[in-house]
Amino acid sequence: MFDARFLTRFALASVVALMLAACGPNAAVPPADPTVSVSTPLVKEVTGWDTFTGRLEAVDTVEVRPRVNGYVERVAFRDGDYVHKGDLLFVIDPRPYEAAEKQAEGQLAQAQAQLVLADKELERAKSLIAAQAIATNVLDQRAQNQQAAEAAVAVAAAALARANLDLDFTQVRAPITGRISRKLVSEGNLVAGGDANATLLTSIVSLDAIDAYFDIDEHSFLRYRRAADGKQAVAFASGGEVGIALPGDKSPGFTGKLNFAENRLDASTGTLRLRARIANLDHVLMPGQFVRISLPAEPAHQAVLVPAAAVASDSSQAVLFVVGSDDRIAARPVELGRLFGKMREVTRGLEPNDRVVLSGIQRVQAGTKVTVRMEAIKFEQFASKGDVL
Numbered sequence: 001m002f003d004a005r006f007l008t009r010f011a012l013a014s015v016v017a018l019m020l021a022a023c024g025p026n027a028a029v030p031p032a033d034p035t036v037s038v039s040t041p042l043v044k045e046v047t048g049w050d051t052f053t054g055r056l057e058a059v060d061t062v063e064v065r066p067r068v069n070g071y072v073e074r075v076a077f078r079d080g081d082y083v084h085k086g087d088l089l090f091v092i093d094p095r096p097y098e099a100a101e102k103q104a105e106g107q108l109a110q111a112q113a114q115l116v117l118a119d120k121e122l123e124r125a126k127s128l129i130a131a132q133a134i135a136t137n138v139l140d141q142r143a144q145n146q147q148a149a150e151a152a153v154a155v156a157a158a159a160l161a162r163a164n165l166d167l168d169f170t171q172v173r174a175p176i177t178g179r180i181s182r183k184l185v186s187e188g189n190l191v192a193g194g195d196a197n198a199t200l201l202t203s204i205v206s207l208d209a210i211d212a213y214f215d216i217d218e219h220s221f222l223r224y225r226r227a228a229d230g231k232q233a234v235a236f237a238s239g240g241e242v243g244i245a246l247p248g249d250k251s252p253g254f255t256g257k258l259n260f261a262e263n264r265l266d267a268s269t270g271t272l273r274l275r276a277r278i279a280n281l282d283h284v285l286m287p288g289q290f291v292r293i294s295l296p297a298e299p300a301h302q303a304v305l306v307p308a309a310a311v312a313s314d315s316s317q318a319v320l321f322v323v324g325s326d327d328r329i330a331a332r333p334v335e336l337g338r339l340f341g342k343m344r345e346v347t348r349g350l351e352p353n354d355r356v357v358l359s360g361i362q363r364v365q366a367g368t369k370v371t372v373r374m375e376a377i378k379f380e381q382f383a384s385k386g387d388v389l
Contacts, residue, residue: 035371036360038323042305042377043352046345048298048338049243054214058205058287059277060176065200066092066193067169072185079182082283083174083204090172090201092191097167104163108156115149122146169193178206179283205287210280212244212256214293215271223297242276243294252294254278254285305343306356307377311336320350321357321364323372329357331366343377 070092077089125142128134174180181203185191191199216224239259243252256276265272276293278285285291311334312319320332332354337345350356355372364370 033327033369033371034360034363035373036323036329036364037358037373037375038355039358039375039377040354041346041350041352041356042343043302044305045300046303046305046338046340047296047300049294050216050220050297052214052216052293052295054212054276054291054293056278056285056287056289056291057211057213058178058207059209059211060178060206061287062175062204063200064089064172064175064202064204065198066090066172066191067198068092068097068166068193070096070170070191070193072187072189072191075183075187077180077183079180081180082178082207083180084177085174087174088171089174089180090185092170092172092193094167094170097163097170101160101163101167104156104160108153108160111149111152111156115146115153118142118146118149172201174204176204176206177208178204180204207280207283207286210278210285210287212276212278212291212293213273214276215266215269215273216295218265218270218272220297221265221272224295240295242296244276244278245292245294247290247292249292252292256293303337303340303345304347304350304352305340305345305377306350307358308339308342308344310356310358311344312361320346321361321366322350323355323357323370327369327372329361329364329366329368329370 072090073093074091075089076091077083077087083089122139122142122145125134125139129136129139183202185199185201191201193199239257242256242258244254244256245252256278258274259277260275262273306320310320312321314331314333317333318336320334322330322332324330332349334349335347337347339345355374358375358377360370
């Protein structure tokens with residue numbers, strides 16, 4: 001027979017073993033609620049901007065051509081120089097035109113001498129006709145000679161003026177201030193001048209101001225017109241300010257003002273061409289460059305903003321995951337606006353006091369109870385001027 005004390009100790013040991021087994025590593029422990037990071041939306045004043053691609057063009061472009069024929073005697077500039085209006089660029093051999101000028105001066109002097117003689121003969125005829133010493137037709141003849149002499153003086157004076165001009169034109173000067181291109185004709189070459197087929201010598205583009213041409217779509221055009229009719233602060237009206245950014249720039253580094261809109265939309269593309277003029281005193285901008293033009297498309301307003309990374313999509317609509325008062329996840333359909341830095345504007349479906357899930361959403365789904373960790377949205381993600389989608 002077994003000892004009663006032995007049986008009692010055996011039973012106690014069995015109970016303890018069973019309790020230890022229940023508390024061992026294989027015991028089922030209820031899982032903790034997943035943790036998500038949440039934040040209330042950022043509410044800030046913003047301005048919506050539309051961005052278009054454009055190209056810079058010079059305000060003034062001049063093709064430099066000679067006005068007279070001749071051999072190029074000298075090139076008076078260096079390729080790529082910045083020249084001023086009136087600077088000497090080319091010299092065409094002036095000797096033939098100097099000779100023509102002297103010839104014209106001589107012809108003018110001869111015509112003036114003939115006029116002096118004709119005046120004297122006319123005065124003499126007038127005195128003789130009073131004394132009835134000559135016939136009337138002689139007076140008429142001398143009056144006609146005097147008028148012809150006056151006309152000859154006028155013709156000779158015009159010929160001299162033309163000779164002076166031709167001599168001046170042998171010095172080809174800059175018609176505008178700007179950056180000159182390379183010389184297209186070297187010394188010693190014969191050039192033709194004076195008409196549309198004149199030899200192209202070089203070209204000059206102005207740089208102190210520069211124009212940006214760009215096209216806006218018909219939808220944007222109508223939206224701007226409606227806003228302008230409502231007297232909102234948009235840049236579509238002439239003189240409105242726009243931002244100019246070079247490729248690679250994150251934000252506009254230049255400002256310009258709209259000064260031209262085409263008088264009709266392009267039927268083939270459905271776009272309207274606009275022009276903005278930009279001050280370019282440092283000559284940083286060059287014709288032919290691509291730029292991004294930003295137009296303020298709507299006035300400043302208070303916007304509800306969330307990090308763009310927090311926005312998800314559910315089939316055809318945008319969704320934000322929010323945590324309710326019961327600490328459970330809910331999927332909230334929203335309407336989105338513009339992008340402001342790394343922040344997205346929410347135009348409908350979100351309240352300023354809603355708790356938006358920023359991270360950890362991969363571990364939960366709608367209806368899941370979660371542990372909330374509040375975070376603050378980083379202000380450096382925000383930009384006060386937003387671009388279109």
